[in-house]
Amino acid sequence: MEELISKEELYQTIFKRKSIRKYHQDKLSGDQLQSIMDFLNEAKALDSEINFEAQIVDSDQVKSLIPIKAPHYLQFFSEEKGDYLLNAGFILQQLDLYLAANNLGSCWFGMAKPKKEIIADSDLEYVITLVFGRAAEDNHRDSIEDFERKTLSEIKSGSDYYDLLEAARLAPSATNGQPWYFKVGAKQIHVFQHQPNFIKKFFYEKMNRIDMGITLSHLWLAAEEHGYKFKFEKYSYDPALVEGYNYLGTVKI
Numbered sequence: 001m002e003e004l005i006s007k008e009e010l011y012q013t014i015f016k017r018k019s020i021r022k023y024h025q026d027k028l029s030g031d032q033l034q035s036i037m038d039f040l041n042e043a044k045a046l047d048s049e050i051n052f053e054a055q056i057v058d059s060d061q062v063k064s065l066i067p068i069k070a071p072h073y074l075q076f077f078s079e080e081k082g083d084y085l086l087n088a089g090f091i092l093q094q095l096d097l098y099l100a101a102n103n104l105g106s107c108w109f110g111m112a113k114p115k116k117e118i119i120a121d122s123d124l125e126y127v128i129t130l131v132f133g134r135a136a137e138d139n140h141r142d143s144i145e146d147f148e149r150k151t152l153s154e155i156k157s158g159s160d161y162y163d164l165l166e167a168a169r170l171a172p173s174a175t176n177g178q179p180w181y182f183k184v185g186a187k188q189i190h191v192f193q194h195q196p197n198f199i200k201k202f203f204y205e206k207m208n209r210i211d212m213g214i215t216l217s218h219l220w221l222a223a224e225e226h227g228y229k230f231k232f233e234k235y236s237y238d239p240a241l242v243e244g245y246n247y248l249g250t251v252k253i
C-alpha cells in the first residue's frame with residue numbers, strides 16, 4: 001500500500017503536537033475515517049505478533065467521570081499477551097501524530113471506559129481510547145518552549161543520541177507524568193520506567209506502560225529520521241540500575 005504519510009512528517013509533528021480537549025462537534029467524512037483506520041492498520045508495531053483492533057464510536061458509547069466532548073472516540077483493543085500495553089502505546093501514538101499532521105485534534109483519554117456491551121462484544125482486551133476531531137482551539141505548539149516537560153538532564157544519563165532522546169522527552173503521558181529514564185551506552189539506549197508508589201500503582205501501572213510505548217515510538221521515528229537502527233529488546237539481566245526506576249528494555253541503534 002502507498003504510504004499515507006511520510007515518517008519524516010510524523011517526526012516533524014513531534015515538535016508541535018499537543019492534546020486537544022475542545023472540538024467542533026461536526027463529524028469527519030467517511031473517507032477521512034477510513035484513512036484513519038487504514039493508517040492505524042499500517043502503523044509499525046513493537047511486537048507484530050500481538051493482534052489488535054480499533055473501532056470509532058460516538059460519545060454515547062463512552063463513559064467517563066471527567067468527559068471530553070469530541071465527535072469521535074477511537075477505542076483500542078488488543079490481544080492480552082506479551083507487552084501489549086507497550087505495543088498499544090507505540091502504535092496509537094503514531095495515530096496521534098498522524099492526526100496532528102493532518103491538522104486534526106486528538107487526545108489520549110485514559111479516564112474513558114467503553115459501555116459494557118462493547119467490552120462484552122470483543123474477544124480482545126480493551127486498552128484505551130483516543131478522541132479526535134476538528135480542533136476548536138489552536139492545534140499546534142509554536143515552539144519547544146511551549147511543552148511542559150522535564151529537562152533532558154532529568155531523564156537521561158550519557159551524552160550521545162541527543163536527537164533521539166529529545167524526541168522521546170517530548171512524548172505525551174498520562175497526567176504528564178513522564179515516567180521514563182534513559183541510560184545511554186555504546187550503540188544502545190537502556191530504557192527505564194518509574195516505579196510508582198503503592199498508592200499510585202493502582203491507577204498508573206497500566207497508564208505508565210502505555211506512556212513507555214508512546215516515548216518509544218518517538219524514539220523510533222527519530223532513529224528513522226537520523227539514520228539509526230531501532231531494535232527493542234530486553235536483556236535477561238538488568239544492564240544498569242537507576243534508583244526509583246525499573247529496567248524495561250534496550251533500544252539497539
Ligand SMILES: Cc1cc2nc3c(=O)[nH]c(=O)nc-3n(C[C@H](O)[C@H](O)[C@H](O)COP(=O)(O)O)c2cc1C
Nearest residue numbers: 018019108109110111112172173174175176207210
Ligand atoms: C496514556 C494517556 C492517558 C491520558 N488520559 C487523559 C485523560 O483521561 N484526560 C485528559 O484530559 N488527558 C489525558 N491525557 C493527556 C495528557 O494529560 C497529556 O498528554 C499531557 O498532559 C501532556 O500534554 P500534551 O499532550 O499537550 O503535550 C492522557 C495522556 C496519555 C499518554
